[in-house]
Amino acid sequence: MSHEEEEEETEERLTADTYGAIDTSQVSEEIWSIRIPTRLAQAWENMPEGSDLGELVFTKGGGADRSGGAKKPMKPSVNIHVAENVAETLKQKSSSSPSKGRNAAAMAHTTNALPLHYSLEAMTKKIPVMHPFSRNPRTGGVKLWGTVSRTANLQVEKGDQQYRALLKDRLVAKAINNSRYVKPV
Numbered sequence: 001m002s003h004e005e006e007e008e009e010t011e012e013r014l015t016a017d018t019y020g021a022i023d024t025s026q027v028s029e030e031i032w033s034i035r036i037p038t039r040l041a042q043a044w045e046n047m048p049e050g051s052d053l054g055e056l057v058f059t060k061g062g063g064a065d066r067s068g069g070a071k072k073p074m075k076p077s078v079n080i081h082v083a084e085n086v087a088e089t090l091k092q093k094s095s096s097s098p099s100k101g102r103n104a105a106a107m108a109h110t111t112n113a114l115p116l117h118y119s120l121e122a123m124t125k126k127i128p129v130m131h132p133f134s135r136n137p138r139t140g141g142v143k144l145w146g147t148v149s150r151t152a153n154l155q156v157e158k159g160d161q162q163y164r165a166l167l168k169d170r171l172v173a174k175a176i177n178n179s180r181y182v183k184p185v
Contacts, residue, residue: 015133021142024144027147031132031146033148035153037154040115040118042084042090046089053082055081059077059078080120099165113165115156115160117156127150129147130148
């Protein structure tokens with residue numbers, strides 16, 4: 001073992017000096033904290049490393065038209081369009097796992113639908129000071145990743161057809177269990 005390898009190994013070990021050491025080198029970085037729907041987070045987590053997960057679209061707000069005509073004011077928005085391969089991977093994963101129960105077919109179709117269009121809602125600037133952090137399992141040191149400057153919720157956009165299909169399938173699956181029939185619209 002060379003002298004350099006010994007130094008690297010001693011740096012990565014848990015010692016009294018490293019345990020609880022706080023790395024604040026990135027604390028001045030601004031970070032957004034966004035709540036993501038559980039199913040979308042799981043779908044993203046299951047994707048292979050390096051995969052295209054979707055695109056983030058920033059839309060500038062506007063007021064009057066340049067030609068002087070009145071135009072309906074538009075609020076600026078941030079939208080996320082999930083890549084279709086994410087939904088396909090979720091479908092393949094759920095179809096490969098065996099389902100149990102009498103509504104397995106109805107529930108299998110329900111779990112396959114993943115809405116592809118989301119928007120950031122309830123974005124706020126006035127939040128308490130928060131610093132996301134992680135602990136290194138080898139050294140016990142803590143790294144602060146920055147300071148949260150905004151928080152928001154990721155919600156399905158109105159009119160998303162896959163979300164409508166998901167809701168309809170849930171309703172039908174629930175109606176099968178129930179003694180009363182609910183007609184989906």
